[in-house]
Amino acid sequence: MKDVYESQRAMRNMRKAAMQRGVIAILDVGTSKIACLVLRFDGPDQFGTPEGIGSLAGQSQFRVIGAATTRSRGVRFGEVDAMQETERAIRTAVQAAQKMANVRVDHVIACLSGARPRSYGLDGMVEIENGMVTDNDIARVMASCDVPDYGHDRDVLHAQPVNFSLDHRSSLADPRGQMGNKLTTDMHMLTVDSVALQNLFFCIKRCDLELAGIASSAYVSGISSLVEDEQELGAACIDFGGGSTGVSIFMRKHMIYGDAVRMGGDHVTGDISMGLQVPMATAERIKTFYGGVLATGMDDREMIEIGGETGDWEHDRRTVSRAELIGIMRPRVEEILEEVRLRLDAAGFDHLPSQQIVLTGGASQIPGLDGLASKILGSQVRLGRPLRVQGLPQAATGPAFSGAVGLTLFAAHPQDEWWDFDIPADTYPARSLKRAVKWFKDNW
Amino acid sequence: MRPLIRRNHRASLRDPAPSKWGYRMQRLLLTPGFVTSVRVGIPLALIGIIAATWFSDEQRVADFNKRIAEVKASVQERPEFMVTSLDVVGAGPVLEADVRRVLPIDFPASSFDLDLEAMREVVAALNAVADASVRVGENNALTVEVTPRIPVALWRAHDNLRLIDADGVFSGVVAERGDRLDLPLIAGDGAHDHIQEALALFRNAGPLAPRVRGLVRMGERRWDIVLDRGQRIKLPAEGAMAALDRVIVLHQSNDILEKDVVAIDLRNRDRATVQMTTEAASALRRVNTFEAEDQ
Numbered sequence: 001m002k003d004v005y006e007s008q009r010a011m012r013n014m015r016k017a018a019m020q021r022g023v024i025a026i027l028d029v030g031t032s033k034i035a036c037l038v039l040r041f042d043g044p045d046q047f048g049t050p051e052g053i054g055s056l057a058g059q060s061q062f063r064v065i066g067a068a069t070t071r072s073r074g075v076r077f078g079e080v081d082a083m084q085e086t087e088r089a090i091r092t093a094v095q096a097a098q099k100m101a102n103v104r105v106d107h108v109i110a111c112l113s114g115a116r117p118r119s120y121g122l123d124g125m126v127e128i129e130n131g132m133v134t135d136n137d138i139a140r141v142m143a144s145c146d147v148p149d150y151g152h153d154r155d156v157l158h159a160q161p162v163n164f165s166l167d168h169r170s171s172l173a174d175p176r177g178q179m180g181n182k183l184t185t186d187m188h189m190l191t192v193d194s195v196a197l198q199n200l201f202f203c204i205k206r207c208d209l210e211l212a213g214i215a216s217s218a219y220v221s222g223i224s225s226l227v228e229d230e231q232e233l234g235a236a237c238i239d240f241g242g243g244s245t246g247v248s249i250f251m252r253k254h255m256i257y258g259d260a261v262r263m264g265g266d267h268v269t270g271d272i273s274m275g276l277q278v279p280m281a282t283a284e285r286i287k288t289f290y291g292g293v294l295a296t297g298m299d300d301r302e303m304i305e306i307g308g309e310t311g312d313w314e315h316d317r318r319t320v321s322r323a324e325l326i327g328i329m330r331p332r333v334e335e336i337l338e339e340v341r342l343r344l345d346a347a348g349f350d351h352l353p354s355q356q357i358v359l360t361g362g363a364s365q366i367p368g369l370d371g372l373a374s375k376i377l378g379s380q381v382r383l384g385r386p387l388r389v390q391g392l393p394q395a396a397t398g399p400a401f402s403g404a405v406g407l408t409l410f411a412a413h414p415q416d417e418w419w420d421f422d423i424p425a426d427t428y429p430a431r432s433l434k435r436a437v438k439w440f441k442d443n444w
Numbered sequence: 445m446r447p448l449i450r451r452n453h454r455a456s457l458r459d460p461a462p463s464k465w466g467y468r469m470q471r472l473l474l475t476p477g478f479v480t481s482v483r484v485g486i487p488l489a490l491i492g493i494i495a496a497t498w499f500s501d502e503q504r505v506a507d508f509n510k511r512i513a514e515v516k517a518s519v520q521e522r523p524e525f526m527v528t529s530l531d532v533v534g535a536g537p538v539l540e541a542d543v544r545r546v547l548p549i550d551f552p553a554s555s556f557d558l559d560l561e562a563m564r565e566v567v568a569a570l571n572a573v574a575d576a577s578v579r580v581g582e583n584n585a586l587t588v589e590v591t592p593r594i595p596v597a598l599w600r601a602h603d604n605l606r607l608i609d610a611d612g613v614f615s616g617v618v619a620e621r622g623d624r625l626d627l628p629l630i631a632g633d634g635a636h637d638h639i640q641e642a643l644a645l646f647r648n649a650g651p652l653a654p655r656v657r658g659l660v661r662m663g664e665r666r667w668d669i670v671l672d673r674g675q676r677i678k679l680p681a682e683g684a685m686a687a688l689d690r691v692i693v694l695h696q697s698n699d700i701l702e703k704d705v706v707a708i709d710l711r712n713r714d715r716a717t718v719q720m721t722t723e724a725a726s727a728l729r730r731v732n733t734f735e736a737e738d739q
Contacts, residue, residue: 070460088461095462095470104474208471 008156008419014212015411018107024212024411025094025105028404029086029200030113031075031243031266032362035396035404036093038066038101039411062412064391066101068093077262078114078217078244080199087206094207108209109411111403113217114244115196117157119257119347120148122187133166133175133183136442139421141185150191157197157216158190159418162254171252187418190216190258213411218246218258220406225360225384225399226250235356236349237384238340238373239402240363242266245336247343249352254415257347261339265363268332275328276320278306287366290322293330294368299323333366337376344377358384362400520554528552528584535590538616539572543588546570555580563588572615597639598624600631600658610643612636632661641684642667648685650692652701666711676707683713690716 018024019041026037039062070092074085098105124145128137142161150156164172166180175183197214204211222237231250239246241264249257268291273283290304299322308316349355357377359369364383374381386405388397396404414420462470472478499505519525528551532540546566549558560578567576567588574593581587593615595607607616607624614636618624628646635642642659645667649656652671660668666681669688679687687710694716695701700708704724709717720728 088459091464091467092461095467098470098474102474104471208468 005419008417011211011213012419014107014210015109015414018212021107023101023103023105023107025097025108025209026404026407026411027090027093027108027110027204027209028217028401028407029075029078029080029090029110029203030072030217030241030362030403031078031264032072032241033069033400034072034075034089034093035069035401036067036090036097037064037392037396037404037408038097038103038105039063039408040065040101040103041412062390062408064389064393064396064408065103066097066099067393067396068096068100069396070096072242076243078112078241078260079193079196080203083199083203083206087203090203090207094209106210107212108204109213109215109407110200110204110211111215111217111220111407111410112192112196112200113239113241113246113403114260114262115192116262117190117192117216117218117246117258117260118150118154119259120150120189120191121256122146122148122159122189123184124187125182125184128181128183131179131181133178133180134442135176135422136438137183138164138176138185141183142187142418142421145185145187147189150189153194154191155194155197156189157192157214158188158219158255158258160188160254160415161418162186162188162256163252188254188256188258190219190255192216213414215407215410216246216248216258217241217403218248218260219255220410221246221360221386221402222248222250222255222406223409224386224406225358225402228253230354230356230358233354233356234352235354235358236344236377237358237360238364238377240264240336240359240361240369241403242362245340245361245363247340247347249344249347249349251352257349259343259347261336261343263332263336263339264361267336268329268363268366271328271332272325276306276318276325278308282307286325287329290325291329292322292326292367293333293372295323295326295330299326329366330372333369333372334376337373341376350378355380357381360384360386360399360402362398364399520556523584525555526552526584527555527558527580527586529586531581531585531587533587533589535573535592539570539590539592542570542572543567543590547588549586552584558586571613574609595624595627596643598627598629599636600629605629608636608639610639612639628656629658630661631658632664634664635659635661645669645679645684645688648688651696652692655701671701675701675705678707678709678711680711680713687713 015024022041024039024041026035026039028035041062070089072086073089074080074082080086094105094108122145124141124143126137126141126144163170163186164175165184166172166175166178167182172178200214201211218237218239221239222231226235226237231253234249234251236247236249239248243262243264243266245261245264247257247259247261248255269280269283269287272278272287273280276283276286278286286304286306292299302322303319304322304325306318306320308318310316344350355378357373357380359373359381360383370381370383383399384402385397385399386402387409389405389408392405499508530544530547530549530551532543535543547563558580560580564576564578567573567578567590572592573590575591577589579587593609593613595615596610597608598618598621599606599608605618605621606614607618607627609615621629628643630636630639630642638661645659646653646656649669652669655671657670657672660670662668662678667679667684669677669679671677677688677691690710691708694708700718704721705718706721707719709719
């Protein structure tokens, strides 16, 4: 865990440096599109809001000054598949966003949707030495968490303290300064495949950019598309992406579960392409214009020109009824939703007090999806769009951008992660001088 | 892997991805420091290189300098800038000659070549000049305005008579006393440092004034008033004015200075001492002897 700590710390310092320079880029590397937003922060003095929520829900401190989207290439299932292609796509997006912002960006915060995220709930317990909980106690209790063996080929992406409890009192947000004997914490840890993470790192590095933070796409789209009371009371965010569908469950403003289904809108397109014998581009166009999941009698009569340019007149003049198209799309969408359902069940979502489900992401724009989802996932389903942030162009406000918008919020208001706290003093066996200084600081 | 189906070429041409170097170039052009250095640095460097190559030939440098000198001279020697004469304002004939002597300018001269401040200092350094201002005035004349020192006394020092002004500064020499009978005469070492005191004594001489020949500074400490007939009034170092008043009162009541007195010594504040001439003293002694014999 030590190297994760170090690398995350390094990214955090880089993020701090970028905040001081005032410009940072957001890169959402998805399977179907790559979005790049350039944010300008109004300076570190305005950055620290004292208490509560500032104006415009605290979003007034940054502004989107550049936005660009490009068709993604070389990405499958939210993971980098062909590195050169991905690199070129990232370059395209970054260049266009820089051009719009008219400023050079060096630091980038990225998110990745695939890479097989896996959630772990950890808990730690520690005795308080002198009655009052200090920063050091928080660090100790986090260090005391029993980290499971998540495999040598995986990396920790998020490790957030979700809950603190002191003696018999639970769900404390910040126990510092309170009196008690026994401090326990619950931590949510999300791990992803190292290889996918390294590939993304490498792609971004090849674009002469510095990675200043990385987040899970399921997590950030939850931040942006769940409203505050949903985050507080408990809700699941289903981010229908191109190549993977992210699932995140929020409770008391913290993500308590994150996962991804390795299926998405591209698979629906693939089904259409195979079913109708058309190229992927045509299938995508048919899906966006005529797609749906709920057939009605009208749909039998609505004929869709498939088109084509093979030169075979018969082949190029085929038509298909919309009902047939729905018949192709619906099983795949149902499959995805079933898979999501399995993940939610595994996470114990049905035990949560509120069972709101929010559908977001590009593929959630299929007409009738909310009706279908409410049959499979539960009755409280709504379609979510990302929060409005200042300066975001109209074209980038759709549900397909919930990941990108969530990353801007992640950049502006990062939640406490495990590595934001100091390493507890007792884990420094060799650095006795530092320990001595620490002891003096704590006692005087 | 070469695809078997012939691709639509337009699709591949529409690839919007920038080349790696294009991308780097764009980022470089968005770097403010780089942009500034290109916008300012490259023109400056070009100008510098061109100038350096041009000036690397000595003949060209010489021509260039010559040309600059010619242009400069042609401007400076325009009639508007030429100074043709020297006016001295506020000085007597002697002082004016002196000023002309210390400012040896061969007219006509360009006003660019004249260092007015240096000339002002030279003129102001003359003894007889209290202050001076130099300017190029109308009619292309160099005007020197002189405030001469006004002599208030004559000081006999060593073997000549010097004019000194109220500040005790020498402003000239006169050949003999008769030239400036209007000025009082002082003498003695350090007399010029206490010129104000001397002038006050002269002003207060009152009825003695026609008889005063001059003041002598004794021992750089006190004054003696020298009257005609070689009489002296020895004044104390402090309270000289009061002592003079006493003498005047004595003289008005007793006509003491009309008598055979060589000196009146007032240095002792409690007692004025009168020194008589030798004849008067012996006559007095004789009278006293007669009176004693008569009794």
